[in-house]
Amino acid sequence: MLQTFRSSVNDVQDKITNIGNDLVRANELIVDAIIACDVEKFNDARGYIKNISSKTSDIDNLIIKILALYTPEARDLRQVVAYFKITNELARACANTRSFIRGFTDICTDLEEQTINDYAIPMQNSTIRAIKIAVSMINCHDSDELRERYDEVLIEENKTDDLYSMIEKNLIQQADTKNGEFEKYHRMLRALRKSEKIAGRAISMANLLLYANIGGELQASN
Template sequence: MLKPYEENLQKIREEIYGIGEEIIYANKISLSALKENDLSMLKDVTLSIKNLSIKTNEIDNLIVKTLALYSPEAKDLREMVSYLKITNEMLRAGANSKIFVKTFRQSFTNDLDKHSILEYAIPLLKASNSAFEIAVSLLKETDDKAIEAGFRKVSVEESKTDDLYAIIGKNTLKLISKNIELSKDYFDVLSSLRRLEKTADRAASIANLILFARVGGEIEQAK
């Protein structure tokens, strides 16, 4: 039987993982919508930031309560502090996913050059989703080397999103120069895609926090 502290720690991990799964599910729907060029599918993204906020607050309260009651040792304290930061990163990732869906649906009109946008938007969303999914999976990983390898994989995917977004930015400016009256729609699309890059940043931060929790080292400054 697990001790009370260990029970709380296990519950905290599971609750954070559950939030991650909700966001991953929403992101997969978004990717399918872009691949099939069917934005009506985005209506199935029911991610609620209010509900995520309530859940993360409950986890934070449990973390604080556990810290107060059980006075964990240095390693355990490091892990609990990391989880306290991870809940915030999860909430920010969820907000990015939700805003992407809302803004992209509104701005991706038939007047735009959809092919030119989707050519790089789909790989961007795919890399962003991959980074986040790998990061969330590390919550259930117990092997230090596997966590370090996972962190490197997340970093690679996050770097891809930076490169892809830069390409999209340049292409969007070219499209605007050809059709200036659609500049607002193009900029809104670009703004929505920026949220995907930000989600990958959150994934990198989560992976770094998990690495810090289990292995130690330094917490890298999130973007």
């Protein structure tokens, strides 16, 4: 029975990892799309995060079966509960990515090249690193290594916060000097805000994976 339980949990891990890797790939393609304002590449990125609700529901149903059949306890229970919550974080990260693609497609021609190079691309690169590291934690079981990776995700998430604050200040200043264009700059900020939110989902995943393996208290995600 223990072997069957472990096999089921491994299946959950593999499915979560696959969605996480697709999310990473989508956001990597977004960087190329931003540089060239390439609608086709934006669409390619969107293709990696299709049918996420169906995929996460499949994982959730598998987790419910695990809980019903094996009634895990202690660390095993923490792990399964964490995975149940991680599917929600992945779904939200994918939704934020889709929103970012939709919003940035509309405004990329309006953003100055310097703004893209100084803020948008570095922010997106930090988002990618945050997701990658969080996904790598799924198959990491060494406590010290997990804490180190969690700290790395936190660093990247903080970078996205800082970069967004800087680009927000920059764009608001531009809006103040150009009458009648406030709506355009508001749309820019709304799109860029989604990249920051994706990194926020990554730190929530990292927190859940830390909890799954080490314990402690769950932090509520925003």
